[in-house]
Amino acid sequence: NAGVTQTPKFQVLKTGQSMTLQCAQDMNHEYMSWYRQDPGMGLRLIHYSVGAGITDQGEVPNGYNVSRSTTEDFPLRLLSAAPSQTSVYFCATGIAGGRAGELFFGEGSRLTVL
């Protein structure tokens, strides 16, 4: 049982490059989200989705795009990377109507923007 799978685990980008962080889950969870974790800042919500075709912004959405075409996948796109986007990114899923707030996290993707 894979759970929540994030790829890549590590990535180095140059300023202005674009890339997509992938998140896939095999638990049939309706809720999916992306957080970024920065030293001394905790986790901050970037975007989230309550089901296929539905996305919404979180606390820090600027510079990121998301889409949700299937229940299983929720990619996070950086269109023009900036050094301020250097961070560890976590995908988290949840069961709508299940134990509220119980999120299942991926292992994280460490992104460095030079």
Added chain:
Amino acid sequence: AQTVTQSQPEMSVQEAETVTLSCTYDTSENNYYLFWYKQPPSRQMILVIRQEAYKQQNATENRFSVNFQKAAKSFSLKISDSQLGDTAMYFCAFMKLPQGGSEKLVFGKGTKLTVNP
């Protein structure tokens, strides 16, 4: 907007002893959820314990228990009989009642706990 404050960036405890991690939050909501999540070194974050604000009884999960003081907006985590495997970053988190399937958590900055042998 809700905020979550963890005032202890780092703590340490001897194996088998008890340690308490502090968390305060600010909200105007009456019904909500509170959580403690654990992030071990290089491992996935997992839920340790959750508390529903409308329940007066403090939640417990084996060696983990909370002291929930709603009026004071305080939510501390007590770890009894600490084990080396408890070494991790611990995050306190808040969530309003879910709406439309959304489960947006607001996290504190975390407390790094080290259990010493």
